[in-house]
Every structure is written in structure tokens, then in C-alpha cells.
Amino acid sequence: MSRWVGVEVYNLIKIKFLVLAALASILFSFPVYAETLNLPLYKVAPGIKAVDLHCNASEYQMQIAIPKRWQIKKAVLRFDYTNSSSLLKQNSQLTVSLNNTPLAQLKLDPLAPNGFAEVELPVTLLPPGYNTLNFSATQHYTQGCEQPCASELWTRLKLDEASLSFEYEWDTVPLRLSELSELIFDPKIMNEAHLHLITENIKDEGTLTPASIVASGAALRFDYRKTVFTLSNQVTEGMDNILVGEKGFVEGFLKDLGVSMTVEGPTLKLVHLPIKSEKGELTLDSRHVLLVVTGRNADEIKLAAETMSILTIPFPDTDEMKVNEFALPEIDLYEGKQMVTAGEKYPFKKMNFKNRTFAGLDPAPEDITFRLPPDFLIKQNQQATLSLDFSFGAGMKSDSAINILLNGVFVATARLDNPNGGLISNYLLSLPTFLFKGGTNVLSFRPKMTPLFAEHCHFLQTGNLQASLFDTSFLEFPPMPHRIELPRLDLLFLNGFPYTRWPDGFDTLLILSEANSASANAALNLIGMMTQKNGYPLFGIRVSTDIQEKWDKEIILVGRADTIPSEYYAKAPLQLGDINKVPYPVYQNWDIHKGMSWSQQASGMNSEKGIIMQFASPFEEGHAVTLFTATTDEGVERLGNALLDPTVQAVVKGDLVFVEYVINKFNQVKFGNGADFKITALNAGTSFVTGKGGNISAVSYYLSSYPWLYWLLISAMILTIAVITYFILRHRRKQRLSPNESE
Structure with missing residues (x-):
């Protein structure tokens, strides 16, 4: 009996050992991704x-x-x-x-x-x-x-x-296209997201434009998360890759990596990232994916790219999708993420605000974030209406209130001054529109509540310190036309203006001055940044390598300084070439408008420095060119990465910006990475007026833009009336004194 028990125990131990050995061999056969x-x-x-x-x-x-x-x-x-x-x-x-x-x-x-x-x-x-x-x-x-x-x-x-x-x-990525929105393009990925795009030919607009749409759609899904794009014709390990191209290139590229695919129309397909070693050995990285965006021609690739950009819900659950048709919603000028339109009421519920109850002496504030078109022509005498619905508890001292701040500045208050409490509807407040700013605005509600009886060393009753702000409250802006003076680079980093007047980037041409990966990487990073700021995929933007094209709308130009045609530099605030024309500030006013001296010089620029300029288009009045350049291709690519840094975005302004790369010793010691930027911003060029939408006359524009003209006009009218009155009185006096002569 005991003999058989011993044999069973021995066999059991032997089986366990074999199982553990098998598991160990499996575990050690896979790479560790810690x-x-x-x-x-x-x-x-x-x-x-x-x-x-x-x-x-x-x-x-x-x-x-x-x-x-x-x-x-x-x-x-x-x-x-x-x-x-x-x-x-x-x-x-x-x-x-x-x-x-x-x-x-x-x-x-x-x-x-x-x-x-x-x-x-x-x-x-x-x-x-x-x-x-x-x-x-x-x-x-x-x-x-x-x-x-x-x-x-x-x-x-x-x-x-x-x-x-x-x-x-x-973790392993499941091969489902439904995972694009929540798992693959996940805004919760820290510290930054990296995506690599694979194309056959950078010179081909039929591929570059769909690639830009893909980058735009991916960046939109990553929301506020910094998203870095690179582009080449090979797989990059350690990150997700997106393959964009026509049927022949895609099928051959995948076949070389051991993946079989037949393209019969606009198609999206998801596979684990195939990796080919130097010895030709093929493996699959299940922690990263290769997303294929393809078609039989440029139009089909664009259709597949647009479809990929709007996959924002967990559907479909297949690893492949054949696109039959695609229809975009109707869009208007100046639409976008959190955008408020003038002349419309916006209930707080629509602005992602839920009923909020504040409690205690010093409760945490509540904020509402929204955006305004950056080119609103705001007049000094206009008022925005804020209507509040709220309730508050009994037993509060009359100095209790809900303080209201706009962009950190106190602007109004709602008093909680009834000791019996109350339920208040349509509590109207008028906020001057000049207190708002183009781009992101934050409306903050900060209650301060005090008990009615708060004598020293007495029991302090705080349970009745309650105030609720309801989501039926609303904000309304008066009608405003769109008219503004450019150049203003700060607006580009607010929401991509003027290139996002149409939220999909319609009427915008992005030109790579030279067809190379450095310029393409910078361009894709710029497109991703603009998409995240505006909250809408840039379906309408064109990407081209034809530097000679005469485009009569908005232009973005990316490339090395010596590849930029001289006709662009004619209106630029800094002119680069054999002889550089450089502005130097002589004195500074209260803003960045400075007295400029101009130096023509034969000189050079550090390869570690990038330049951003905005100026009037040489091809059509009222339109802008924004130039991103450096003296080397590596400098152009670094400049594209710098655009994604929040500290850079926060300080860019004017029409000429120098971006220098420096080391922050504090961050280098504490976090192991001291890469940082020094920004110098100037207003050195000439301005021009642009605007779309809204009814405004030239007289109205100049009177609201230059208030002194208004007072000059009023003075002239008073003087004219006085002169006319004088001559009328003088004529009547003559009639009274010489009635016979007048007859």
C-alpha cells in the first residue's frame, strides 16, 4: 500500500517538475518588455x-x-x-x-x-x-x-x-480595430506617444496627404498627450507603426515580412508588428501593432485614411475592414473642440458641467473651460451674459458669496445673503467681452461661506454651509464679426489659426521645401499639434513637395533655410540667404512691439537653433504664410519636436520666434533628462488684416479698432454743428436788423 503511494507521489512530483520546466522554457523564450x-x-x-x-x-x-x-x-x-x-x-x-x-x-x-x-x-x-x-x-x-x-x-x-x-x-495588444480608440491611441500613455509612419515615397502627394490625415486622426485620439511622429520606408521597432501606401507597395512590403494580404479596395488591417532581423529571421512583437492603411489608388488610400481617423467607438471587432463609402458631417467655420459661437446660449450642461454642490468653509472651486475664435472683433461696449441657477443653505452670514473668476481674474460675484437660504433662478450677470480672450478661457466658481453664528470658542456649525450650482445656468455671447490683424504666432498654438478657420484645415497647403524624412517628421508633428488644439481631424489639408506652387490661400512651409525660395523671404521679418537681413530691437514698448533697426550682413546661424516666422502671403492679400526652418535637416526635425512642448507653446508670440536648445541642469539631475528650450519672440514685420464671417463695415472696423478715430469723428461733428449753427444765427440776426434790405 505504502509502496504504491510512494510511486504516485514520485510520479506527481515528476509531472510537476516537467510542467514547471515547460513553463520556464516558454517564459524565457519571449523577450522581456519591462x-x-x-x-x-x-x-x-x-x-x-x-x-x-x-x-x-x-x-x-x-x-x-x-x-x-x-x-x-x-x-x-x-x-x-x-x-x-x-x-x-x-x-x-x-x-x-x-x-x-x-x-x-x-x-x-x-x-x-x-x-x-x-x-x-x-x-x-x-x-x-x-x-x-x-x-x-x-x-x-x-x-x-x-x-x-x-x-x-x-x-x-x-x-x-x-x-x-x-x-x-x-501587455499584448488584441488584434481588433475597435481597440484603436481606447487601447492603441490611448491618451493615458505616459510620458509621450510615439508613432512611426511607413510610406514608399515622400515626394508623392497622393501618399503624403493620406499620411497627414492618419497622423491627424491618431493625434486627435491621443487628446492632450504629446504625440511624436516619424516617417520612413522601414519598420521601426519598439513602437506602433502605420503603413500607408498603394496596393503594390503594401502587398510587397508585407510579403517581405511574412504577412499575406490582398488589397481589393480601401482597406484597414491590424497585425502584430513584424520584425525582420539582420539575418533575415522574422518575429512578431505582440506588444505593438502595424496598422495598414491602403487602397488601389490615391483616392482609395485617402478614403481609408479618413475612415481610420473617425474610428472613435469600440467598433468593429475584426482585424480588417474594407471601406465602401465615407461621408463627413456638415461643418461650419470656426467649429471645434469646446468652441463657443457668438449669439448662441450655452447651458452649462452642454459645456460638460454637472450639478455641483459646494460644502464647508473653503470648498474646492469648480471650473468651466471653453474656447473662443481667436479672431473675434471684440468691441469695448459689448457684454456677455452669464445666467446662474443656484441654491444655498440657511444660517449663512450675509458676506457669503460665490466668487466668479475669468482666467484667474475676479470679475463678478453671486451673493448668498439670505439667512433663510434660497433657490435662485436666472441670476443675471454682465461680463464685458474684452475680459475674454481668443482661444482657451476658464470660468471659475469659488464659494466662500461663513456661518451666521461664529463667535470665538463657540461650537461652529458648518453642516449647513451648502451651495449648489445647477447645469441649467448658461453663458451667451453677443454676435461678433471675425476680423483680426496678423501675423500672430500665438494664435497658431491656441487652435491652429488661421489654418483651422475651417476645422478640417480646408484651404490650407503644407509644403515641404525638400522631400526628406526630417521635414516630413516636423510637418506631421505640426499637424498633430494643430489637430489636438482644434479638436477636429485635418481632412482638408493638402501636403505637397512642390515648392514652386502658387497657392492663393493659407500656406505652411517647412524645410531647411537654403531651400526656401527668395519670393517667400520678400515679406518675411527675417530674410535669410547669402546676405541676411536681420531685425534688431533698439528699444522696447510695453509689449513686444519694438523699434527695429535692420542689418544686412553676411553671417550664419547655429545648427542648434530653429526659427518660426509668420508673414503675409506673396500670392494673395489677406492670407498668411508660416515658415518653420533651420540651417540643417536635423535642426528642422528638432524644431518639429519643440513645437510639441507645452512650455514652448505657452510663450510663442509675435511674428518671429527663435527656438534654442539648452540644458536645464535641475531637470537633468532630478529626472535624467535636461533637454529644454529658450524662446526669443519679436514683432518685427508688417501686419495685415484678415477675417471671415460676420457683417462688419470698414467704418465699424476702424472705429472699434482705433477708438481715437471715434472721438475725432465726434469732435468733428460737434465742431461742424457749431459752425453751421453760428452761420444760421448770424444770418437770422442780419434779417432782424435789416428787414428792408432782406426784402
Whole structure:
């Protein structure tokens, strides 16, 4: 009996050993895709900054995005903080929580007010999607009764200097086209997204234009995430690739990589990324994909590219799609992401605002973000209407209010001054339109609520400090025409203006001055940036390598400085050539308009520097040319990457911008990457007027643009009336004094 038991045990151990050996051989036969990423927190959560926590209880929340394609192995948050030296250590602490789970409790020590925290974020609390990281402070300066919002109750979180590090592995990508919108082009991918486009011939407009549409559609899906594009005729390992081309090239390219495909019309197909080694061995990288966008001719490729750009829902679930037909919706001028149209009412619900209840002494504010066309002709006497529907609790002091800020500036208030509480509808506020700006605007609601009875050392009732703002509130702008003076490079980085008047880029020609991958990469990055800013795929933009084409609409020109025709430099603020014509500021006004001296010189430019210029088109009045150039192809490509940096986008203005590449030693030491930029912006050229849409006369334009003309006209009218009145009175006086003569 025991003998048979021993045999069974032996066989069981032997089987387990064989199974483990088999598993080990399988595991070690695949490459390991583990990676480590150490990022500044402001790159994980764009817009993050230092945060001050006030009062005896305060908190701050931020979102950490985790992509579906990552298997997180470890995550660590590191940040510095400074607290008031008046706090009581035993009663004051900072708590860090992830998805409502406390992870760390840090004592706020008045004798050591500068602190550092290293908090490990459990991977079980970091599912794919958006995760809430919460910092809450409990602060006291006495063990007796205290003012709940005394000025000495504060802690500063230095989140703008914080970092978040990840250890992770890439997961296998399922071969379903439905995964394009949520898995492959995932805006939660950190720190930046990389996509490589494969084409047969950069010189072919029939391929370049569909490639630009593909880049635009992919960038739109990545939303605000920095998206870097490269282009060549070969596969690039370690990232997703997109193959764009006609039937013959695509079928031959895939066959060489061991993939069989027959193109019978506009087609999209998804395969795991095939990799061919130097020895000719073929393998499949299941962590990355090759997306094929193809057709039998240029029109079919464009149709497939447009279809790929609008796959924004989880459908279809096949790995291949044959496109039969494609229809775009009707679009109007100046449409786009979060865009507000003049003359229309916009309920808060339409602006992604949900009913919000504020509670406590110092509740967190609520923001509404929207955009205005950058070329609105805003008159000084126009008013935007803000109508609020809200309610508030009883027992509040009459100084309680909802303060309203526009772009960080206080503009209005809604009083909560009834001690019995109230429900208010259609609370009308008029906001001067000149307080708004073209591009992104932020309307903030910041309640301040005080109990009616708040005597020192008495029980403080805060449960009734409640105020709700309803999504039936609305914002309305008066009708406004579109007319503006260009050049203004800041508008290009707001929403791609003037190239996105039509949200799909219609009437825009993007020219590569030389057909090479450096210029193509820069152009694709520019198209991706403009798409993300405007929120609409650039279906209508043309990409060409014909530098001699005389285009009578809007032009974007990308290429090395010595390949730009002299006719473009004729109206440029900086003219490059054998003899350079360079503007130098002599003095500076209150803005970037400066007194310029002009130097003609035989000189050169550093290859590490790029230039952006905007000026009037040499082919048609009222249209713009924007030039992106450098002295080398590598400089042009680096300039294309610099356009994606938020710090560069935030400071570009005027009509002439120098982009220099420098090293930030602080970031290099802390994050291992010190690449940074120095921006010099000037207004050196001549301006021109452009505009579309809206009814406006020349008189109305000049009177609103130059108010002194209005006063001059009024003075002239008064003077004319006075002179006419004088002569009439003089004539009548003569009639009274000499009645016989007048007869």
C-alpha cells in the first residue's frame, strides 16, 4: 500500500517538475518588455503646480492616468512640502490617499517645516483608467478653540517639482480595430506617444496627404498627450507603426515580412508588428501593432485614411475592414473642440458641467473651460451674459458669496445673503467681452461661506454651509464679426489659426521645401499639434513637395533655410540667404512691439537653433504664410519636436520666434533628462488684416479698432454743428436788423 503511494507521489512530483520546466522554457523564450519611467509630475498631470492647503481642513485632488497596455509592477510618488512653523505637530498631519485608500500620514513638524515624502502606490490600487490621488491636510495651531481659517494654517505642496516613477511591462495588444480608440491611441500613455509612419515615397502627394490625415486622426485620439511622429520606408521597432501606401507597395512590403494580404479596395488591417532581423529571421512583437492603411489608388488610400481617423467607438471587432463609402458631417467655420459661437446660449450642461454642490468653509472651486475664435472683433461696449441657477443653505452670514473668476481674474460675484437660504433662478450677470480672450478661457466658481453664528470658542456649525450650482445656468455671447490683424504666432498654438478657420484645415497647403524624412517628421508633428488644439481631424489639408506652387490661400512651409525660395523671404521679418537681413530691437514698448533697426550682413546661424516666422502671403492679400526652418535637416526635425512642448507653446508670440536648445541642469539631475528650450519672440514685420464671417463695415472696423478715430469723428461733428449753427444765427440776426434790405 505504502509502496504504491510512494510511486504516485514520485510520479506527481515528476509531472510537476516537467510542467514547471515547460513553463520556464516558454517564459524565457519571449523577450522581456519591462521598462522604467521617472517623470516630473507636471508631465503626468498637465497643468499641475504648487498647491497651498489652507484652514484647519483642506484637500487637493489630481488624476493619474494608467494606460490599458501597461502592467504596472511598481509606482512611487516623491514630493517636497513646506508647512507653517506655527502648527502643533501632534495635531497636524498630511494624508496621501489613492482612490480613497490612505497610503501615508505625515506629521507636520513646525521645527522641521521642510519635508520630503516618498510614497509607494500599490499596484492593486492602480487599475487602467483615471485614478484619484488625494492630499488632505489637518492643521491646528492650538489645542483650545481656534479660528478655522487663521492665516498661520497652511501647507505648501511642491507638486511642480514632484516626480512619479513607474516600473511596468507592455501587455499584448488584441488584434481588433475597435481597440484603436481606447487601447492603441490611448491618451493615458505616459510620458509621450510615439508613432512611426511607413510610406514608399515622400515626394508623392497622393501618399503624403493620406499620411497627414492618419497622423491627424491618431493625434486627435491621443487628446492632450504629446504625440511624436516619424516617417520612413522601414519598420521601426519598439513602437506602433502605420503603413500607408498603394496596393503594390503594401502587398510587397508585407510579403517581405511574412504577412499575406490582398488589397481589393480601401482597406484597414491590424497585425502584430513584424520584425525582420539582420539575418533575415522574422518575429512578431505582440506588444505593438502595424496598422495598414491602403487602397488601389490615391483616392482609395485617402478614403481609408479618413475612415481610420473617425474610428472613435469600440467598433468593429475584426482585424480588417474594407471601406465602401465615407461621408463627413456638415461643418461650419470656426467649429471645434469646446468652441463657443457668438449669439448662441450655452447651458452649462452642454459645456460638460454637472450639478455641483459646494460644502464647508473653503470648498474646492469648480471650473468651466471653453474656447473662443481667436479672431473675434471684440468691441469695448459689448457684454456677455452669464445666467446662474443656484441654491444655498440657511444660517449663512450675509458676506457669503460665490466668487466668479475669468482666467484667474475676479470679475463678478453671486451673493448668498439670505439667512433663510434660497433657490435662485436666472441670476443675471454682465461680463464685458474684452475680459475674454481668443482661444482657451476658464470660468471659475469659488464659494466662500461663513456661518451666521461664529463667535470665538463657540461650537461652529458648518453642516449647513451648502451651495449648489445647477447645469441649467448658461453663458451667451453677443454676435461678433471675425476680423483680426496678423501675423500672430500665438494664435497658431491656441487652435491652429488661421489654418483651422475651417476645422478640417480646408484651404490650407503644407509644403515641404525638400522631400526628406526630417521635414516630413516636423510637418506631421505640426499637424498633430494643430489637430489636438482644434479638436477636429485635418481632412482638408493638402501636403505637397512642390515648392514652386502658387497657392492663393493659407500656406505652411517647412524645410531647411537654403531651400526656401527668395519670393517667400520678400515679406518675411527675417530674410535669410547669402546676405541676411536681420531685425534688431533698439528699444522696447510695453509689449513686444519694438523699434527695429535692420542689418544686412553676411553671417550664419547655429545648427542648434530653429526659427518660426509668420508673414503675409506673396500670392494673395489677406492670407498668411508660416515658415518653420533651420540651417540643417536635423535642426528642422528638432524644431518639429519643440513645437510639441507645452512650455514652448505657452510663450510663442509675435511674428518671429527663435527656438534654442539648452540644458536645464535641475531637470537633468532630478529626472535624467535636461533637454529644454529658450524662446526669443519679436514683432518685427508688417501686419495685415484678415477675417471671415460676420457683417462688419470698414467704418465699424476702424472705429472699434482705433477708438481715437471715434472721438475725432465726434469732435468733428460737434465742431461742424457749431459752425453751421453760428452761420444760421448770424444770418437770422442780419434779417432782424435789416428787414428792408432782406426784402
